[in-house]
Amino acid sequence: MTPEHGAPTTGRDPLAALWSARSVAVVGASDKPGSLGRLPVEFLQRYGYAGHILPVRPDGAPVAGLPSHASLRECVEQHGPVDLAMVMVAAPRVLATVQDCAAAGVPVAVICTSGFAETGEAGAALQDEVVQAAREGGVRLVGPNCIGSVGVATGQVSSFSPLFSGERTELVPGDIGFVSQSGALGYGAVSLAFERGLGLGWVVNTGNEADVSAVEVMRALTLEPGCRGLLAYLETVADFEGLRAVAAAGTPVAVLKAGRSDAGARAAASHTGALAAGDRVVDAALRQLGIVRVDDVDELLDVGDAMTARQRPTGRRVAVVTTSGGSGILAADALEAHGLEVAVLSPETLRVLDEIVPAFGSTANPVDVTASVMSNASLFDRALDVIADDPGVDVIVACFCVLTGKDVDDVVASLARVAERSGTPVIAVRTGADHLAPDAGAQMRAAGIPCYPTPARAVRAAAALVQFSAERPSAPAPVRLSGGPAGYAAEAVPSTGASEQEMKELLAAAGVPVPGGRVATSAQDARKAVAEVGGRAVFKAVVPGLLHKSDAGGVIVGVTAEDAGAAWDKVAALGGEVLVEELVPGGVEALVGVSPSPLGPVLAVGVGGVLTEVLHDVALRVLPVDRDDVEAMVDETRLGALLSGVRGAAPADREALVAAVLRVCDLVEGWPAGFELDLNPVTVLESGRGVRVLDAAYVAPTDPSDPSAPILRQEA
């Protein structure tokens, strides 16, 4: 993996210099023991980096035993191209150093220095200047406020993390990449990965992400041959297309995204000074792309271990094989919690197991083979074989407690042989202290069997493995419904301040059903309008800025021709127009909305009407979506159950709702970024009777240059 010195870098992603540079310059190097400016120079030597290590300091004095250079230009003159510069000078000198990088043709500068956007406005302004200089000079910037990167195979520890000072620290090579916005937490997690034996190939800390984002680094890593999985710690996500490209590459990806809570999100914003998409939007985007999201460092590394499994599942049906009833039950509980299925074993499998398993065990899944079978290699082998070959089994989770030294060799050999032969992935659980079988972990790892200390953790990792093996969604093409009216899309952009009635006309033109009706201009006209819509009507006030019409007495339901005059007077008194609409019978009330986010317009579909605020039950997707997405959104929320009919109610017209949602997506496709559309309630009538959008609100973009405003309403 070490590039040959002098090999051309043409065609390579310049970011590959973060892990396989031909030369690393350390600008602001120092000889003072323990100083940050000395550590990378020491580390590059200690971990066997074979490229040029080029300390840069004005006085040219040696650093950690190596000669230094007065400038980047001098480095290039004496040693050829510099692929990577670590910039460790004080904040006020960073701008000039980046300009030096540009002048010397250094393609990537890692700005370790802090004191930029994370400190407030002045720092942010300085950061902007530095970025501009970099862009002008053709230099890619990593950081500022970061701790550097590591190429494990090349020994390129271009980092000053204290991890690498540890007397007993060794790099553990592997084929997983690790990208972290946070330096300290990231390298802490890396140390935990190495400690558990999870080998990494690439480690990058992106800090403030003034230029290069973690997502871009991940994308570059998907191009590295041999990269089998990516783990990332992220605080902000703003690049949906980048994420989509990462996902499309097919490399398994797991993300620990911090900032789920309000307090966490505030802290994340102040930490990096970045503008972030709301957590629920990020959540939806990750799920949409098949990226596994985790909630803790342990969990991230557990999924990393799962990525090292040699076999991949073809489904979600899990057989649990255990030597302890307790572990089996905990595993079964976890299967349900993580959306996996307890495999139903075939009669033939059960028959064979019945011969093998003693009476105090259990042949039903979870299969408790008992410790006595486990300690008999040929019986254990046979039990595993028959389970692995059962066509109803996609994954085996094998649980052991207090595995002791003498059992380990046979057990590992069995698990590895069966997985290899059958192609069924095996995940092991060892709920017992390491010292009872000190080699077990390494043996399992060498055999490509991920191993966890508890059943729940193993099952969670298995669920990630199943998700990685599922078909990757590609970007759906914007939907064009064949049955839809044509020719409206380009022009049909609502005007700023569009009224409910205008929005309904626009929706109707796009094939989204709204109640029949019109504005009535007088009490007399209202009587006529009521007759037009069938004799019973809803009167609604159309008053700009009046958001909660019902509360203000601006909605009267069930108006007859007789009451029409009085009703018109009452509603007109609110100061706007009076909309007279067809009385739509009761149905299931849905919500359909589109809101802006830094990741693009976000579609919301969920439970609407009076239950909106009680349930907060809304599914989100970043647009574009296709029919499958919308169907999944309905099923993710209680809307699915409501539509299928509860307590004797007839099933509602789900098909019409899905069609209406797709037409809405179609309609908004050409709208300028930053708008918000809120259709609520959308009444879904009995099957075959369609839907009606009872209320429609539109908020025009307040500032087209800031696509994050207004705030996504569903996230409140």
Added chain:
Amino acid sequence: MTPEHGAPTTGRDPLAALWSARSVAVVGASDKPGSLGRLPVEFLQRYGYAGHILPVRPDGAPVAGLPSHASLRECVEQHGPVDLAMVMVAAPRVLATVQDCAAAGVPVAVICTSGFAETGEAGAALQDEVVQAAREGGVRLVGPNCIGSVGVATGQVSSFSPLFSGERTELVPGDIGFVSQSGALGYGAVSLAFERGLGLGWVVNTGNEADVSAVEVMRALTLEPGCRGLLAYLETVADFEGLRAVAAAGTPVAVLKAGRSDAGARAAASHTGALAAGDRVVDAALRQLGIVRVDDVDELLDVGDAMTARQRPTGRRVAVVTTSGGSGILAADALEAHGLEVAVLSPETLRVLDEIVPAFGSTANPVDVTASVMSNASLFDRALDVIADDPGVDVIVACFCVLTGKDVDDVVASLARVAERSGTPVIAVRTGADHLAPDAGAQMRAAGIPCYPTPARAVRAAAALVQFSAERPSAPAPVRLSGGPAGYAAEAVPSTGASEQEMKELLAAAGVPVPGGRVATSAQDARKAVAEVGGRAVFKAVVPGLLHKSDAGGVIVGVTAEDAGAAWDKVAALGGEVLVEELVPGGVEALVGVSPSPLGPVLAVGVGGVLTEVLHDVALRVLPVDRDDVEAMVDETRLGALLSGVRGAAPADREALVAAVLRVCDLVEGWPAGFELDLNPVTVLESGRGVRVLDAAYVAPTDPSDPSAPILRQEA
């Protein structure tokens, strides 16, 4: 803790023999190396047990170098009372051995042998015989199908777990008790506790629990001086009063209860052959008693570590102090997820922190003091001091990444000093490999500072600590409402097959409001009845066995005097009586029910009406409850939000609902076990207008000897 040999055991719980017996007999002992019948004899010697070790085998041959005895009687004759017998003979000989225990006056027999209820009906029958013999002979039985117990302070390893064969296994003494139904998983967890340095004082495995339950052992442990916390792994829970006694003792308790899922519950039932309360009932019971429930072995041990904290919080406001922004965000996320509060620091605290923390850190909670402050002992001390003294802070979570050897001493000294001085508990997080600071864990532990590898785990443990410090609920006295009608309770037991109308009369007599109305005996009578209830009525079929009246056309709403004849004819055609009721206006629909469970009658309160099956949003409590419980149940469900008024609706009469629930609890108190009562919907009208029970169903106990039937309906 070791009892003096020959000391009288009078007044002591006989179960204390599980950890501090004066003598342990091993019946079925064997000299064969590695045999289960030899291991306890070896272990008792190896771990320094000072009492008599008495192998029993018919031929009297030595076992592991110790002389053996031909019978228990001989043991007693030669060495005085035997406090504990481990029974390791084959299943068919267990009955006779228990009879021998009785004859020899052995108070506690641990039946290690398997082949009983866990194997099926024949085994269950044999188990019943053994239990009966034990009861007749005054012997308490632990097991069968168990691995024994350990007294750590006494070195009493009366167990054959392979854990104790480990070359490097050492007992780690401590003041936490560990009780497990599962042997293998239990001892696996114990080995993990010892590995992380979590000391235990007592370990008991209860197996099939034919006689002694884990709950009873826990109760005995609460009486042990020095026991500071209890951890338990349970598969079945059937003894609510026992659990209540454990909780009432005030010792912190955490339970890993397996069988959350259907598959897990089935496996648990087949594993021990026991009848268990449904998981949701257990969940409610544990919460009700202030017992912390966890979902994984890691989590159980994490809470065990929290129990060792020297200080206890007085509230739930947490200050996060970190040297890494990332850790702070993850901690804040976890605080929200676990119901803790992000403490709001006082202006004075912020002012002082502003002097200490550099610009690239953060003074707002989470407080990012930065690594530079951490490595300056006096600055770090000062920051911690001011935070600990802030009256708005109840707990400090201190996060470190890649803590290295040279930092540890100062950091630990600061944390320990501040916790000790201020009384504010400090919980530490070290997200970094052990080898970077190998002594850190032990130093933290010695200082009484629980330490975790990730922020999320630390916060979860902090949440448990907060829960332990909350006031313990004592058993509420059955509610007697002063305003309720008197004299009905004793007699007011519904008849088997009581109709809706009968139930409503019974409820009305108990002060639970139902709609006005009566049975109409003819079309003509129906017209009269409609007039009596105000001119608009609901007609309902009262047909025994007709559960879904609406689906069958047995409910007609809004009947006027004019329609009454036709409506009567239609409803009467269903073959039963016709109930004419007052038309109750719309309101919030609640559900109130009482169902049987092995833990006693369970009260359910939640969202009713058409949303019942869509939301499954019901809070449960084992009876009796008090007003605070009922208020909490309303708030646990969305009923709370619905009652407070959504989308412009007026607030509903929550007070009347709570009063009605209490009256229902009062009413059912004398009813025979096993009944089921289902009031749904209970319409809650506008504030001040009360509630009406619109439908009431009663199911009489099917078999009074089996309190588990019928199955709790809310659990479906």
